[in-house]
Structures are given as C-alpha cells and as structure tokens.
Amino acid sequence: MASKLISYDGDRDTFLFGAQEVTDKQIRHSIADTLRKRSWSGGAEVVDFLYVRVTVQYLLQMLDFVDDNGWFWDSFDLGTSDHDFDWNRITPGExxxxxxxxxxxxxxxxxxxxxxxxxxxxxxxxxxxxxxxxxxxxxxxxxxxxxx
CATH class of the missing domain: 1.20.5 (Single alpha-helices involved in coiled-coils or other helix-helix interfaces)
Structure with missing residues (x-):
C-alpha cells in the first residue's frame, strides 16, 4: 500500500505527497491548471499526485499553514486513527x-x-x-x- 502522507521538508523547501516530491511552484501551477480546466468543464477542483488526491482548497490552506508555521504533516492512510481526513480542512497536527x-x-x-x-x-x-x-x-x- 502506498503511503498517503503529506509533509513539508523545510530544509529542501519541498512537499512530499506520498513518495512524490513537489515544489511550491509545482503546487501553485497545479492549482492554476486545475482551476483553468474546471472553468472549461465545470468539474471538481481536485489535484492528483501519485497516490494522493486533494482539493484546491486543501492545497491553498496547506500553503497558508506552511507560510504561518514553517511545517506541515498530514497522514490519511486507511486505518489512520489520528483524525478523519477532510479534503477541505487542515489537520491540526501537534x-x-x-x-x-x-x-x-x-x-x-x-x-x-x-x-x-x-x-x-x-x-x-x-x-x-x-x-x-x-x-x-x-x-x-x-x-x-x-x-x-
């Protein structure tokens, strides 16, 4: 089973979506691309990474959280009991x-x-x-x- 962990590596200034390393610029490009496609199709505002699917709203809140706090960590593998994953709300972490x-x-x-x-x-x-x-x-x- 692939890990559905999203974390921020402050030393390298990158995000890990499961096993996929993504830069801030790539995330912002994905958000813009998703919103552009949605305006044509009327589809959901969802961004897919290798094994992780999140909404644009989630990504925007995640980026704001990192800007404010300098860290981010969210796990939503099946069987995770630390929280119920909500695509539109950031996990409160610590x-x-x-x-x-x-x-x-x-x-x-x-x-x-x-x-x-x-x-x-x-x-x-x-x-x-x-x-x-x-x-x-x-x-x-x-x-x-x-x-x-």
Whole structure:
C-alpha cells in the first residue's frame, strides 16, 4: 500500500505527497491548471499526485499553514486513527491530542452536571454544563485552526 502522507521538508523547501516530491511552484501551477480546466468543464477542483488526491482548497490552506508555521504533516492512510481526513480542512497536527483531551474533559463535565442535577443542585449543574460547552468550543476552535 502506498503511503498517503503529506509533509513539508523545510530544509529542501519541498512537499512530499506520498513518495512524490513537489515544489511550491509545482503546487501553485497545479492549482492554476486545475482551476483553468474546471472553468472549461465545470468539474471538481481536485489535484492528483501519485497516490494522493486533494482539493484546491486543501492545497491553498496547506500553503497558508506552511507560510504561518514553517511545517506541515498530514497522514490519511486507511486505518489512520489520528483524525478523519477532510479534503477541505487542515489537520491540526501537534495540537490534535490536546483538543481530544479537552473533549474528554468536556464529556466528564457533562457527566458531572447530570449528577449534580440529579442530586438537586441545579445552579451548579447549569454552571458545569456551561463550562463543558466552553471546553467543547475551545477544542473545536483548535481542530479548525490548528492553533491553541
């Protein structure tokens, strides 16, 4: 099985799409070519590399991410459990685990809020539920932006 890994090599200023090495210029040319062809055919804005297929939107966000952070790494082989690959959203990388911990904390807070409500402490249950919602929102923000 071919590796479906996308990464950025800062030392060589190239991207690896599986086993294929691609320069920034080649990516930008592929984006322009895809958009040009799409204007003729009305087809999807998809760019194919050897074993990796991504959307133009994904590539643009990937390039912006590298410009902002100086690194990029995304794996979406079958069976990868670190994230669900979304062609239109960049993987949050190193903060993914932190966001999952926040979601676990939010679930624990919701359980505590249910227990408090059952015990008759409605005011504290409401505050705990609000805290859980804030925790979930923070985790979602990390997953969407890739930043804490």
């Amino acid at each position: 903060h993914w685990g932190y966001a999952q911990d926040l979601k676990t904390q939010g679930r624990d807070d919701l359980s505590a809020a249910d227990w408090l409500h059952d015990e008759g402490n409605v005011v504290l249950a409401r505050k705990t539920r609000r805290l859980a919602n804030e925790t979930f929102n923070y985790a979602d923000r990390i997953l969407k932006t890739g930043q804490k």
